[in-house]
Amino acid sequence: MRLKLTRHDEPDYQDAASQTAMTVPRRRRRGESGLTLFEVLIALVIVVVVFDSIVEGYIQSGTMAEWTGYSLAAQQMGVQSLEQTRSAVWDIALGKNEITNLNLMAFSWSATNQTLTGYTTNILDVPYSGTNFVIATNFITIKMIYINNSTNVPVQLQVIRVDTVWPFRDWGNFSSQNLYTNSICTYMAPDNRDPGTLGCIDQ
Secondary structure, three states: OOOOOOOOOOOOHHHHHHHHHHHOOOOOOHHHOOOOHHHHHHHHHHHHHHHHHHHHHHHHHHHHHHHHHHHHHHHHHHHHHHHHHHOOOEEOOOOEEOHHHOOOEEEEEEOOOOEEEEEEEEEOOOOOOOOOOOEEEEEEEEEEEEOOOOOOOOOEEEEEEEEEEEEEEEOOEEEEEEEEEEEEEEEEOOEOOOHHHHOOOOO
């Protein structure tokens, strides 16, 4: 007959480990933790807002650069008409006024107000391809004024104003367009090309 002796003072480590595993839930490892659906949606919304802001900023920058180019081209177009007017001969001593001979469409001269009006059209000096060009209009107004408020003494000037009107598609709405105006104004004094009135020729 064999007897099996068992010591009760030594704990059974295998049974204790199995009981602990059954009673205590296993903790998640750091790599196994995940995001909830709400957190994923919030992250997607943030990413969409950021990218939308970046794209919108690039679009607005490009549109502003295009508008600036059109505005500078319109200003230069107005300066060209202004210089054409200033290069005309206006000599009171010789009774010559070539300003009224400008080649303008809808030419109009008012003898009462001594005002000349008309307009010209041209293509803005901006890069274009084929028929993708922009036409601007120069509205020219030339008015005679007397700095001494009298028509008896020929102390007179001419006020030259050029209003350049050009179209540009509305911001963010490419199906419509607005009209913008660049204005430039100057005074023109008469020439005196008669040497006799300057005392250069012996009388």
